[in-house]
Amino acid sequence: MSRKERHSRSARGARPMPPPLQDEQAAGEEQAKLPPRRKKYPSSINKLYKWYFNLLFLLFVALVAFLFWYGNKFTQ
Numbered sequence: 001m002s003r004k005e006r007h008s009r010s011a012r013g014a015r016p017m018p019p020p021l022q023d024e025q026a027a028g029e030e031q032a033k034l035p036p037r038r039k040k041y042p043s044s045i046n047k048l049y050k051w052y053f054n055l056l057f058l059l060f061v062a063l064v065a066f067l068f069w070y071g072n073k074f075t076q
Helices: 005-009 021-033 045-075
Strands: none
Touching: none
16 A cells, blocks of 8 residues: 555545456547547638638739729720
8 A cells, every 4th residue: 555545534434446347448449549530520721721812812813903904094
């Protein structure tokens, strides 16, 4: 018995924990074999970033085209 178990106030009336059951050990091993949550449910944030930057690029191209058109319209 360790010093903590001998002198601990909370462990005076407590019985030692029984070893885990075989079913619990098998369940723990099975959970360890599962893929990480990130791989099973991938995030769609990269798709959102792609749409956002493509939209920004298209808006920039539209702005440049509009400014060229506007400039040519009033310079003649």
